[in-house]
Amino acid sequence: MTIFTRPILEINLQNLLANYKLLSELAPHSIPAAVVKDDAYGLGAEKVAEMLYAHTGCRHFFVAHGVEGAIVRNVAPEAEIYVLQGMGEDSLAEFQKHRLTPVVSCPQQLEFWKKHRIAGVRPLIHVETGLNRLGFRESELAALSAEDKKEFSFVMSHLACADEQGHFMNARQLETFRRLKDKYFPELPASLSASDGVFLGTEYQFDMVRLGAAIYGINTAPYRENHMQSLLALKAPVLQVEDLPEGSFVGYSATYRANSPRRIAIVSIGYGDGLPRSLSNVGKVFFKSNDKRAEARIIGRISMDNVICDVTGLNVGVGDWAYLLDENYTLDDMGRDAGTIAYEVVSRLGKNPRFDRRV
């Protein structure tokens, strides 16, 4: 028996390439841009962008902030790097130094751009079609001069409900996007869909699709089976195994009570590692031996550094590995059990500095 104390996060970037390829083939007439914002959803933007740039020919990347674009530029010297939150006083230097392309979302951002144009760069314009987040409203589009409209290289918008195939918002946003594009930017290439929109059909795909969550293995079309491959395995060592007498309480605030004698394992991972605390008394961990996979329920509150699980009847000992994520319990599963979505889970776990990361 060996003692281990530290969780390990394994990231399989071969599966990233497979997912990117599969999605690209679903939109064969569109440029397949990669969304690597938020440090590639926590998985490491530098490595992810480098892999896509080198092995798939991807030459279009989306990030949220200028600082994120600078990281991508280091590994993608010839790519277009679009910055969704736009350009500001606090990011101008990065835009200039790294030739980043702002997504311009409102008249004030356009004014700022016109004061600080970057040679060789032509922004995207973001038009609002129903999400009511960033983007020009129609009254603002109508106020643009003919000169203003020539600033842009692309027109884009974003869908609100594309993960629900039959949602009325999809058709409504598609119709609005077509109408605004035809009226204000008839000559410009267009982009409407992220990963989820790709699955809605070719009419949603336009000239560029923005592939994010799905290339990281998340099911963005939950009404159909997931064909994306999981990139992540997360495991943590068992520090201690104990018999729990009937009537014992477990964890902070004593939220679990043993109603019969149980056997528990204390696993060295907690919400300090990015595990959602809302998995308390709800989530699951898995143990593997000889191809057999055993499931153990998380009991009591998850604490900063530990989770406790019920291993009654299982052959689990100190030094064994508990799997928090694997190919059979994915980000989507954990998101569901935690009452949130896979995107939030991966953004938290992926960026956690405490893991021993193995890419």
Place this chain on the structure above:
Amino acid sequence: MTIFTRPILEINLQNLLANYKLLSELAPHSIPAAVVKDDAYGLGAEKVAEMLYAHTGCRHFFVAHGVEGAIVRNVAPEAEIYVLQGMGEDSLAEFQKHRLTPVVSCPQQLEFWKKHRIAGVRPLIHVETGLNRLGFRESELAALSAEDKKEFSFVMSHLACADEQGHFMNARQLETFRRLKDKYFPELPASLSASDGVFLGTEYQFDMVRLGAAIYGINTAPYRENHMQSLLALKAPVLQVEDLPEGSFVGYSATYRANSPRRIAIVSIGYGDGLPRSLSNVGKVFFKSNDKRAEARIIGRISMDNVICDVTGLNVGVGDWAYLLDENYTLDDMGRDAGTIAYEVVSRLGKNPRFDRRV
């Protein structure tokens, strides 16, 4: 008007010193150890430990993992650094190099220690008193030899319900701890309480208290008013302000519908920055001008990079700052609104690499 795009996290370490001092005075006969695990709850263990070491004379630190201890050792050359998750094959090198002190929690960890003793280091022993997490059970204590018992420098345990003054578990754990200590380690100094236990009274304080959450401003005794000072201000810029016609939907899955005409602000921060997504349609942001403080409700789902809030009737424009945390809306408030606890909130926000951090 200036355009900004990036959130700013301000960390006030003067308030850390004030909180540490106040808590130390509440336990005047105990060593006031500082708990700086999980990167000092996300606030930066190196800087936090350095401040405490230089300005308060703190010489006892607790971390969770060996890698965390190595960081503290760099700034606290003469301190005792205790590692709560213990020592393992995967952290042995750090223990040896940085003279870290393991907290030994089970017989297997004791065996491992006896194979890998470090000169000049004497471990703590963790005994289980009711939390049913890490720690020797009584049967395991009874099996220790007289020689084994001499390995240790301190005996510790941890309270499960110390944030509830009247909880029956407090008295039960105190009694168990006293009994086990007197029976198995009558000579050793002892530590039972973290921040929350300090407020339960002198009988809970023993020879060392482990001050964590409260020195970071969290109210660990929520049955009384918080006397700790907040360390954090978090603000993000408004990217866009728009009028929202009646009947419009906002955000993913259209979970908010405007039942009257509203005015909305799109703020450049999201769950990708560590903001809990469970604040969707529930949380608040604040705007400040001329000493006036205006409150705006978060509407729709929080997305990775943005939150949208209702600023109807407020004087808010592009480039203004929205406060997510300040001295009047603290980690405890956000934790409550998000359906979790301040500890999880700060651990996520604090470690986020996207912020412009100002310490």
